[in-house]
Amino acid sequence: MTKTKAPRVIPFDGYTLHLIETEKYKTTTFSIQIKRKIEEKDVTKRALLSQVLKAGTKSYPSSLHIHRLLEEMYGAGFVTSVGKKGEYQIITIRMDVSNEKFLLDQTPLLEQSLSFLAEVLLHPLNDGNKFEESNVNKEKRVLKQKIQSIYDDKMRFANKRLIEEMFKGNRYALHAFGNEEEVDSITSEELFAYYQDVIEHDEIDIYVVGDIDGDRVMETFESKFPLSTRNHDHNPSVPPLNRKEKEKVIYDEQDVKQGKLHMGYRTSITFSDPEYFAVQVFNGIFGGFSHSKLFINVREKASLAYYAVSRIESHVGAIFVMSGIEFKNYDQAVSIIREQMDKMKNGDISVGELEQTKEMLRNQILESVDNPNSWVDLLYNSKMSGVERSIDDWLEGIQAVTMEDVIDAAATISLDTIYFLKGEGQE
Amino acid sequence: MKEIYFDQLQETLYSETLENGLQVYILPKKGFNKTYATFTTKYGSVDNHFTPLGASEPVKVPDGIAHFLEHKLFEKEDRDVFQDFSKQGASANAFTSFTRTAYLFSSTTNVQQNLETLMDFVQAPYFTEETVEKEKGIIGQEIEMYDDNPDWRVYFGVIENMFHHHPVKIDIAGTVSSISDITKDDLYTCYETFYHPSNMLLFVVGNIDPPEIMKFIKSNQSAKEFEPPSKIERYFDNEPPEVAKKKSVIKMTVQTPKCMVGYKQASPGRFGDERLKYELGMNLLLDYLFGQSSTNYESLYSEGLIDQSFSFDYTEETDFGFSLLGGDTTDPDLLAERITEMIEAEKTKGIDSSAIDRLKKKKIGSFLRSMNSPEYIANQFTRFQFGDMNLFNVVEMYDKITIKDLENILLEHFNPKAFTSCQVRPKKA
Numbered sequence: 001m002t003k004t005k006a007p008r009v010i011p012f013d014g015y016t017l018h019l020i021e022t023e024k025y026k027t028t029t030f031s032i033q034i035k036r037k038i039e040e041k042d043v044t045k046r047a048l049l050s051q052v053l054k055a056g057t058k059s060y061p062s063s064l065h066i067h068r069l070l071e072e073m074y075g076a077g078f079v080t081s082v083g084k085k086g087e088y089q090i091i092t093i094r095m096d097v098s099n100e101k102f103l104l105d106q107t108p109l110l111e112q113s114l115s116f117l118a119e120v121l122l123h124p125l126n127d128g129n130k131f132e133e134s135n136v137n138k139e140k141r142v143l144k145q146k147i148q149s150i151y152d153d154k155m156r157f158a159n160k161r162l163i164e165e166m167f168k169g170n171r172y173a174l175h176a177f178g179n180e181e182e183v184d185s186i187t188s189e190e191l192f193a194y195y196q197d198v199i200e201h202d203e204i205d206i207y208v209v210g211d212i213d214g215d216r217v218m219e220t221f222e223s224k225f226p227l228s229t230r231n232h233d234h235n236p237s238v239p240p241l242n243r244k245e246k247e248k249v250i251y252d253e254q255d256v257k258q259g260k261l262h263m264g265y266r267t268s269i270t271f272s273d274p275e276y277f278a279v280q281v282f283n284g285i286f287g288g289f290s291h292s293k294l295f296i297n298v299r300e301k302a303s304l305a306y307y308a309v310s311r312i313e314s315h316v317g318a319i320f321v322m323s324g325i326e327f328k329n330y331d332q333a334v335s336i337i338r339e340q341m342d343k344m345k346n347g348d349i350s351v352g353e354l355e356q357t358k359e360m361l362r363n364q365i366l367e368s369v370d371n372p373n374s375w376v377d378l379l380y381n382s383k384m385s386g387v388e389r390s391i392d393d394w395l396e397g398i399q400a401v402t403m404e405d406v407i408d409a410a411a412t413i414s415l416d417t418i419y420f421l422k423g424e425g426q427e
Numbered sequence: 428m429k430e431i432y433f434d435q436l437q438e439t440l441y442s443e444t445l446e447n448g449l450q451v452y453i454l455p456k457k458g459f460n461k462t463y464a465t466f467t468t469k470y471g472s473v474d475n476h477f478t479p480l481g482a483s484e485p486v487k488v489p490d491g492i493a494h495f496l497e498h499k500l501f502e503k504e505d506r507d508v509f510q511d512f513s514k515q516g517a518s519a520n521a522f523t524s525f526t527r528t529a530y531l532f533s534s535t536t537n538v539q540q541n542l543e544t545l546m547d548f549v550q551a552p553y554f555t556e557e558t559v560e561k562e563k564g565i566i567g568q569e570i571e572m573y574d575d576n577p578d579w580r581v582y583f584g585v586i587e588n589m590f591h592h593h594p595v596k597i598d599i600a601g602t603v604s605s606i607s608d609i610t611k612d613d614l615y616t617c618y619e620t621f622y623h624p625s626n627m628l629l630f631v632v633g634n635i636d637p638p639e640i641m642k643f644i645k646s647n648q649s650a651k652e653f654e655p656p657s658k659i660e661r662y663f664d665n666e667p668p669e670v671a672k673k674k675s676v677i678k679m680t681v682q683t684p685k686c687m688v689g690y691k692q693a694s695p696g697r698f699g700d701e702r703l704k705y706e707l708g709m710n711l712l713l714d715y716l717f718g719q720s721s722t723n724y725e726s727l728y729s730e731g732l733i734d735q736s737f738s739f740d741y742t743e744e745t746d747f748g749f750s751l752l753g754g755d756t757t758d759p760d761l762l763a764e765r766i767t768e769m770i771e772a773e774k775t776k777g778i779d780s781s782a783i784d785r786l787k788k789k790k791i792g793s794f795l796r797s798m799n800s801p802e803y804i805a806n807q808f809t810r811f812q813f814g815d816m817n818l819f820n821v822v823e824m825y826d827k828i829t830i831k832d833l834e835n836i837l838l839e840h841f842n843p844k845a846f847t848s849c850q851v852r853p854k855k856a
C-alpha cells in the first residue's frame with residue numbers, strides 16, 4: 001500500500017521547512033519560496049535576481065556547467081521564476097529529481113540536489129561586491145524579452161492591462177516581471193546588495209515532497225542551509241477597496257483579429273476568510289467550469305466565443321472574466337456576462353448547478369495532491385494567507401457551502417473595470 | 428487479459444484487444460486519487476482524402492473537419508455531454524492533432540460511470556444542420572484566437588514552407604472559410620469511416636482494479652453492434668523530399684521577432700522499433716546539438732540570439748516528419764544562419780560520446796519523471812502504439828543507440844535542401 005504522512009512543518013533559523021513524505025511519486029520535488037511585499041522601487045530588480053540566481057554559482061559558474069550537472073543527475077529539473085501572490089512578489093526556486101530507488105546505479109541524488117540548491121541560494125557567482133557582470137548582462141536581455149512577450153500574447157496582455165487599470169495606485173498593479181525600461185539601469189553591485197538584503201530578511205519557505213526519509217532530510221538542511229533568524233509580520237493585508245462610483249471602461253486598440261474582453265470584479269472575501277469556500281463555489285457556478293453560466297450562455301447558447309471563463313485572484317479579492325470575441329459582439333457579450341452576474345446575485349441558481357460545482361471542486365482538490373507542484377502550491381497559499389487548512393478542511397469546507405452562502409458571497413461582488421482590446425479603427 | 432510487468436519502472440500494464448477490434452490498456456497507479464482515461468481514434472487533420480466506409484470512390488473533405496467533428500461529438504439530441512461528466516465529478520476534454528483525435532476525462536469519483544459516459548458519447552454521434560451551423564461561430568473564434576498567436580503562426584508557417592502537397596501543412600482547425608462548407612453529412616461520412624473500434628484505443632490509468640475495469644469495458648462494448656472491421660484507405664499525393672519554400676516572413680503586432688527553422692524528413696514511413704530508435708536518436712541528437720548544456724546553445728545565448736523560449740522537437744508520423752528549432756530572437760535571419768552553420772560544422776566534428784552518455788542519463792531520468800503524470804502516460808502511450816511502438820521500451824531503447832546511429836541521422840536528416848525558415852516580425856509601430 002502506498003503511504004502518505006501528514007505534512008510536517010519544521011521551523012529553522014531563517015526559514016521554515018515543510019516535509020511531505022509520500023510514496024506516490026517517482027521523484028523528489030524541492031520548492032523554495034522567497035517572499036517580500038512588492039515594492040515599486042525594487043520590482044524589476046527582484047525579477048532580474050530570480051533570473052541571475054540560475055545563471056551561475058561558485059562551483060558551477062555558468063549555465064553550461066549547471067546544465068551538465070543536472071544532466072549527470074539523471075536530468076534533474078531546475079527552474080527559477082518570479083510571480084505575484086496578492087501583494088507579494090515571490091521568487092521560486094524549484095528542482096525535481098528522480099528517486100534513486102528507480103535507478104540502476106545508486107547515485108545519491110537527494111544529497112546532490114540539496115547541495116546544489118544551497119549553492120544557488122547562498123553562493124551565487126559573485127566577487128563579494130557584485131554578481132558576475134556577463135551573467136547579469138545576459139539575464140537583463142532575457143528579462144526584457146520576457147516582459148515583451150507579455151505584449152505578444154494578447155490574452156496575457158489584456159490581463160495585465162486590466163489589472164493595471166483596476167488596481168491603479170495600488171502595489172498590486174505592478175507586474176511581477178517589472179518594467180522593461182528599468183532593466184538596463186540596474187547595476188551588478190546594486191543587484192548584489194539587494195540579494196544580500198533578500199537572504200538576510202525575506203521570509204523563506206522550503207518544501208520537499210517525495211518518498212524521503214524526513215529525519216535525514218532535516219539533518220541535511222540543518223547543516224547545509226545556515227540562515228539568520230528574522231521576524232515577519234504574519235498579518236496578510238488586502239489592498240484597500242477604493243470602491244468606484246461607476247465602473248471604469250477601458251479600450252485599447254491593436255491590429256488583432258480577435259477582441260479580448262476582460263472584466264474585473266471585486267469582492268471583500270479573500271483566501272484567509274471562512275467565506276472563501278463560498279466564493280470558490282460562486283466562481284465555479286459563474287465561470288470556472290464547462291457547466292458554468294458563462295460557458296453555457298456566452299459560448300454554447302450565443303456562439304460568441306471559444307472560451308468564456310472566470311477565475312479568482314484569491315489573495316486580493318478579485319474575480320476576472322476572460323473571453324475572446326468578435327469586435328462587433330462587444331455589447332452583446334458584455335450584456336450576457338452582466339446578466340449572468342445578476343442571476344448569481346438574485347439566487348437564480350439551480351440545486352444541480354450548486355451540487356455539480358461542489359463535486360467538481362472536490363475533484364480539483366483531490367487531483368491537486370496527485371501532482372507535487374500543485375500540492376506545494378496549495379500548502380503555500382494556505383501558509384501565506386495565515387490560515388492553514390488540511391486537504392480534509394478543504395473538502396469539508398466546500399461540502400458545507402449552501403445556496404445561501406453562495407448568494408451572500410455574490411452580494412460582496414461588484415463590477416469594477418471592463419477592459420476591451422479591439423482592432424484598430426473598430427467601432 | 429495480457430499482463431506485462433516493467434521491472435525498473437515498477438509498473439504493470441494490462442491489455443486486451445476486444446472482439447470488435449478495440450485495443451484496451453489499463454495501468455493501475457496506487458496512491459493516486461485521480462483516474463484519467465483517453466479514448467482515441469487514429470484520425471486527424473491530415474486524413475482529408477479517403478474512401479468512405481462502404482463506398483468505392485475516394486472523397487476529399489473540407490479542411491478542419493476532424494477537429495470540427497471533435498467539437499460536435501459532445502452534443503447530443505437532448506443534452507451536452509460536458510454536463511454529464513461534470514454531474515459525475517469529472518472534467519472532460521478532447522483534442523485533435525495531425526493524426527489523432529482524443530476524448531478524455533479525469534475524475535476522482537464515479538470512475539465506471541464516467542468511463543461509460545466516455546465510451547457511449549464517442550460511439551453515439553448526433554449531428555443536425557442547425558447545431559453544425561451554430562458550432563461554426565465557436566470554432567471561428569477558436570481559429571481567430573490562434574491567428575493572433577505568434578507562436579502558433581510561426582510554427583505552422585515553417586511546416587507550410589516544407590510541404591508541397593501534404594495536408595500536414597493545413598492548420599488543424601482549418602480556416603473560417605473552409606469550415607463554412609462543412610455539413611452534417613460530411614461529419615457522418617468521416618465519423619463512420621474513422622470511428623470504428625478497430626481504429627481506436629482506450630487507455631485508463633489511475634487508482635483502479637484492472638480486472639474489474641476490463642470486465643466493465645468489455646460488457647459495454649459487447650452490447651453495441653459494429654460493422655466488421657475493414658481497412659481504411661487514405662490517400663496522400665507524392666511529396667518531394669525538398670521543401671516547397673525556403674523562407675517566409677509574417678508581420679504581426681508583436682514586440683519581439685520570432686524565428687523557427689526546420690528540416691523536412693526525406694524518408695518517413697518507419698514503424699515499430701525502427702521508428703522508436705530513430706525518434707529517440709533524433710531527440711538525443713537535437714539535445715546534443717542545441718540543448719542547454721551544448722556549446723552551441725551557450726554561444727547563441729551569449730550572442731543574444733536566443734532566450735529561454737528557444738526549443739526544438741522532432742515529429743514523425745506515417746507519411747511525414749520534420750525537426751523544428753527556434754523561439755524568440757532579436758535577429759531571425761542571423762539565428763537561422765547560425766543554426767545552419769553550427770549543424771554543418773558538427774557534421775565534420777564527430778560526436779562526443781561522453782556528452783551522449785550524460786544526455787542518455789538525462790533522458791532516462793526525464794522519462795521516469797514523466798511517469799508521475801497520468802496525462803503523459805496515456806497520451807504518449809497511445810501515440811506510440813499507433814506507430815507500433817511501446818512507450819515502456821523507451822529506457823531500454825536509449826541503451827541501444829550508438830554514436831554511429833547518431834552520426835547517420837546527423838548526415839541524413841539535416842540536409843540543406845530540406846531546410847526552411849519562417850519568421851514573425853513586428854509590424855512597424
